[in-house]
Amino acid sequence: MPPIPSRPALFIDVDGTLVPIVGRPHEVRPDVALLEQLGRLHLALDGALAILSGRTLADIDAVLAPLVLPAAGVHGAERRRADGVTVRARLETRLLDDARAALREITRRNPRLRMEDKGLALAVHYRDAPEGFCELNATMSKLMIGLGDRYQVQPGVAVLELKPRECDKGSALKAFMSEAVFRDRQPVVLGDDITDLDAFRAAEESGGMSVAVGERIDGQWRLADPLAVRRWLSGFV
Numbered sequence: 001m002p003p004i005p006s007r008p009a010l011f012i013d014v015d016g017t018l019v020p021i022v023g024r025p026h027e028v029r030p031d032v033a034l035l036e037q038l039g040r041l042h043l044a045l046d047g048a049l050a051i052l053s054g055r056t057l058a059d060i061d062a063v064l065a066p067l068v069l070p071a072a073g074v075h076g077a078e079r080r081r082a083d084g085v086t087v088r089a090r091l092e093t094r095l096l097d098d099a100r101a102a103l104r105e106i107t108r109r110n111p112r113l114r115m116e117d118k119g120l121a122l123a124v125h126y127r128d129a130p131e132g133f134c135e136l137n138a139t140m141s142k143l144m145i146g147l148g149d150r151y152q153v154q155p156g157v158a159v160l161e162l163k164p165r166e167c168d169k170g171s172a173l174k175a176f177m178s179e180a181v182f183r184d185r186q187p188v189v190l191g192d193d194i195t196d197l198d199a200f201r202a203a204e205e206s207g208g209m210s211v212a213v214g215e216r217i218d219g220q221w222r223l224a225d226p227l228a229v230r231r232w233l234s235g236f237v
Helices: 032-044 057-062 094-110 130-146 169-177 194-205 228-237
Strands: 010-013 049-051 071-073 078-080 086-088 114-117 121-126 153-157 157-164 186-191 209-213 220-225
Touching: 010 130, 010 169, 010 228, 032 049, 032 228, 049 130, 049 169, 071 169, 078 169, 078 228, 094 114, 094 121, 094 228, 130 153, 130 157, 153 194, 169 194, 186 194, 194 209, 209 228
Parallel strands: 010 049, 010 186, 049 071, 186 209, 209 220
Antiparallel strands: 071 078, 078 086, 114 121, 121 157, 153 157
């Protein structure tokens, strides 16, 4: 098990970290025990607990209801601070209008591809249609080039996402660490996917810890699965 720092600030991914990955993310429903555990952690750490996710803030809140925690959604493009104030990247959603139309056409032709419109980012899940990856990847790359240097294609677990280049979980973590609730604590990040690596680096550069969940990525420490995460987190309370 990873060690438990004396004054940690916890930054936790949702899918694949707190809960197992499912084919349809909107079907994720944490059990009551997990929600109670997160609530106790938030209190025990005097508020120094934040969620870092590719989901929107609205999705995070829907999954963790009735909890409303500090959180970074859409890989940091939107962030709710510890004081409850929400800040968003200064990008117009209309910049993605042509990309929306192109990706909707792809998903219309192959209904097993599922598009997720996050406002500031567009994701297409291909778990149920792996044969559609090549066309999707080529289209996403072409759309990225058309948007100049403002957007990038972010791969994930059976998903490709067109997201703001300036936003990632590492920059979100640094923003949280500048707040009084998190300041002077040791950042500890738990994540399972390559989108979490920016947060891993940010934590390590600040003298913190990175904890990989599962086998997809490497961190300073590793936990086997979301169940192991819950067991480890119980030691913080």
